[in-house]
Amino acid sequence: MSDLPAIVRRLMYGRVVGVTVLGVGGHPITVEAFVGRGLPTIVMTGLPGAAVQDARDRIRPAVEHAGFEWPLRRVVVNLAPGNLRKEGAGLDLPVAVAVLVATAQVPGQAVEGWAFAGELSLKGELLPTSGILSVAIAAAQAGLEGVVVPGANALEAAQIDGLRVVGAASLADVAGHLRGTWTPPPSSPSEVREPPSAAVDLSDVRGPATTC
Amino acid sequence: MVGSPGAGKTMLARRLPTILPALSREEALEASQLHSVAGLLNGEGLLRRRPFRAPHHTVSTTGLLGGGSAVLRPGEVSLATHGVLFLDELTEFRRDAVEALRQPLEDGRVVVTRSSGSVEFPARFMLVAATNPWPCGFDGDLLRPCRCHEHQVLRYRQRLSGPLLDRVDLRLRVPRLTKEELLGSDVGEASTAVRARVQEARERQRVRYARFGVRCNAQLPGPLVRRHARLESRAEQLLGRAVETMALTGRGFDRTLRVARSAADLAGSDAVAVEHVAEALSYRSAFGQEREAAGVG
Numbered sequence: 317m318s319d320l321p322a323i324v325r326r327l328m329y330g331r332v333v334g335v336t337v338l339g340v341g342g343h344p345i346t347v348e349a350f351v352g353r354g355l356p357t358i359v360m361t362g363l364p365g366a367a368v369q370d371a372r373d374r375i376r377p378a379v380e381h382a383g384f385e386w387p388l389r390r391v392v393v394n395l396a397p398g399n400l401r402k403e404g405a406g407l408d409l410p411v412a413v414a415v416l417v418a419t420a421q422v423p424g425q426a427v428e429g430w431a432f433a434g435e436l437s438l439k440g441e442l443l444p445t446s447g448i449l450s451v452a453i454a455a456a457q458a459g460l461e462g463v464v465v466p467g468a469n470a471l472e473a474a475q476i477d478g479l480r481v482v483g484a485a486s487l488a489d490v491a492g493h494l495r496g497t498w499t500p501p502p503s504s505p506s507e508v509r510e511p512p513s514a515a516v517d518l519s520d521v522r523g524p525a526t527t528c
Numbered sequence: 529m530v531g532s533p534g535a536g537k538t539m540l541a542r543r544l545p546t547i548l549p550a551l552s553r554e555e556a557l558e559a560s561q562l563h564s565v566a567g568l569l570n571g572e573g574l575l576r577r578r579p580f581r582a583p584h585h586t587v588s589t590t591g592l593l594g595g596g597s598a599v600l601r602p603g604e605v606s607l608a609t610h611g612v613l614f615l616d617e618l619t620e621f622r623r624d625a626v627e628a629l630r631q632p633l634e635d636g637r638v639v640v641t642r643s644s645g646s647v648e649f650p651a652r653f654m655l656v657a658a659t660n661p662w663p664c665g666f667d668g669d670l671l672r673p674c675r676c677h678e679h680q681v682l683r684y685r686q687r688l689s690g691p692l693l694d695r696v697d698l699r700l701r702v703p704r705l706t707k708e709e710l711l712g713s714d715v716g717e718a719s720t721a722v723r724a725r726v727q728e729a730r731e732r733q734r735v736r737y738a739r740f741g742v743r744c745n746a747q748l749p750g751p752l753v754r755r756h757a758r759l760e761s762r763a764e765q766l767l768g769r770a771v772e773t774m775a776l777t778g779r780g781f782d783r784t785l786r787v788a789r790s791a792a793d794l795a796g797s798d799a800v801a802v803e804h805v806a807e808a809l810s811y812r813s814a815f816g817q818e819r820e821a822a823g824v825g
């Protein structure tokens with residue numbers, strides 16, 4: 317690296333896998349972040365839907381609340397494949413992590429093979445997010461090792477065999493997990509059990525029903 | 529179900545999921561996925577009970593079938609997948625919403641197309657609908673005679689969609705309970721006992737249809753129904769007569785066969801006997817004839 321010109325050494329790039337849910341199906345999305353020269357701003361390319369556009373303003377406060385530095389430079393986030401519409405707030409987390417990877421605040425190799433999904437609050441908490449079961453199914457089909465999801469949704473993701481699940485309460489926890497300073501609580505799949513006892517029962521029914 | 533207000537239509541419908549077989553893992557996954565996408569899983573891992581959805585009659589077509597402007601969400605038909613969709617006061621629902629039920633009822637899925645794209649949601653549910661017999665609500669009841677005018681009744685009945693009714697296999701009349709029934713201490717059969725019989729019948733169907741990739745009579749395509757019904761000769765004669773006297777359509781014929789096949793499965797019989805066909809036909813009798821039968825109007 318040292319023999320490269322200074323301008324190349326400053327290139328900051330991160331890549332993370334997220335999942336967008338269209339209908340009921342999850343589609344893996346490559347989330348790239350590039351931090352380069354320019355006025356402090358965040359630009360998003362790759363057909364982001366309205367909820368994904370909102371992430372631009374949510375992510376900076378979330379990153380700062382998690383105790384990290386937000387780069388005072390121009391941040392470009394690209395969502396690939398570019399011909400697929402991206403929906404849902406579940407892409408907040410992969411975008412935030414991609415920026416953390418790009419700025420070398422979490423190690424890039426730690427995110428490889430994992431998918432990230434979850435909505436962030438301005439305080440950096442991971443909020444319950446819809447469609448996490450679809451995210452987990454898509455991640456398993458894509459042959460990924462595991463998923464990082466909001467703790468409130470960890471149980472749904474844990475239903476998928478052969479997929480490791482990290483349920484985190486905040487962006488700080490996720491970053492701690494990637495840096496090896498935080499261990500997630502174990503989440504195990506629950507069995508499909510018979511309901512204990514239904515509140516209603518056919519024995520309450522009196523008299524015969526007749527045909528028309 | 530047709531019956532007076534308070535006769536117990538809603539109560540019966542609520543108990544239907546309790547006699548259905550437990551969700552298989554694939555069914556639970558599919559139903560949970562739909563609930564997850566709609567944000568209705570509430571931190572649970574998987575749904576354990578069959579869903580029971582009872583949308584209010586003011587529901588929009590979008591609410592019923594799915595859709596929405598920014599994000600395409602599953603509708604009530606999809607949330608009821610592998611469970612029961614209950615439409616109380618069927619005549620009060622918007623006509624276009626009820627008509628739109630036809631595609632999911634036939635295909636077990638619904639395709640929602642908007643400017644933002646097109647998505648497909650599974651929608652394999654059991655439809656249960658309830659209505660009052662007449663606008664005043666009262667049945668051919670001697671104590672509370674119906675005071676509706678003929679044209680009022682006609683208008684009320686016209687709100688029921690013929691094509692939708694053609695897809696209803698079991699038409700029940702739910703009468704008001706008698707004094708003896710209300711005061712008596714008879715306890716009906718428990719859900720667990722009925723469910724065991726249903727499970728047994730479903731198991732027969734599962735084994736019979738294993739090579740076609742369907743699980744129960746309801747999912748079997750028409751040509752296969754006709755091939756696998758195994759009608760006894762007297763049963764065939766009765767069905768033949770019914771095609772003429774009841775003006776059964778092709779779809780009505782297949783549907784009657786499926787119900788007869790199910791009745792035979794519940795009775796543990798390999799062949800469909802004449803009583804099974806008779807039972808299926810009795811469930812199919814046209815809605816609207818009981819007014820004359822009751823001698824009112």
